[in-house]
Amino acid sequence: MTTTVPAPTDNFTHPIEDRYFEDYVPGAVHVFGSSTLTEQDILDFARRFDTQSFHTDPVAAQAGPFQGLIASGWHTTAVMMRLYADHYLSKVASLASPGVDELRWQQPVRPGDTLSVRATITRARISRSKPDRGIVHTQVEVLNQHGETVLTMTVMNMLRRRP
Numbered sequence: 001m002t003t004t005v006p007a008p009t010d011n012f013t014h015p016i017e018d019r020y021f022e023d024y025v026p027g028a029v030h031v032f033g034s035s036t037l038t039e040q041d042i043l044d045f046a047r048r049f050d051t052q053s054f055h056t057d058p059v060a061a062q063a064g065p066f067q068g069l070i071a072s073g074w075h076t077t078a079v080m081m082r083l084y085a086d087h088y089l090s091k092v093a094s095l096a097s098p099g100v101d102e103l104r105w106q107q108p109v110r111p112g113d114t115l116s117v118r119a120t121i122t123r124a125r126i127s128r129s130k131p132d133r134g135i136v137h138t139q140v141e142v143l144n145q146h147g148e149t150v151l152t153m154t155v156m157n158m159l160r161r162r163p
Helices: 039-049 058-062 073-087
Strands: 029-036 099-105 114-126 133-143 149-160
Touching: 029 073, 039 073, 073 099, 073 114, 073 133, 073 149
Parallel strands: none
Antiparallel strands: 029 114, 099 149, 114 133, 133 149
């Protein structure tokens, strides 16, 4: 278990407003973002989308399996997506995603936790059927303020190639 938060890195060769498929290099690691979840954030999300008592009721959560209030895994995933879209995905070349693989919630996120993202590009290939774009596979880890992994997933994104 890691005990330190990695320093933010942005070793892309182009800024997010001019980033294309070619800028997503296999093996590159990017660390970015910071989002702190408050108790109210957790309650608001869960009361709308995941009404289990360990997400919606601080008193009941104390007696529950996590011995306190925790964020819904879907809330953690939504925070990841916001950081991913703001810091990683191209503003000019992103064409959507065909999906994610192996989504795992590794440990609970609690009120006051600050989350960041570590994205490791594992694969990038030009589309066989549409050579004007490529598909990038990224191993995503969401880390808390202690550098502990709270979520993992593999994300696939389609991106335009540089004109």
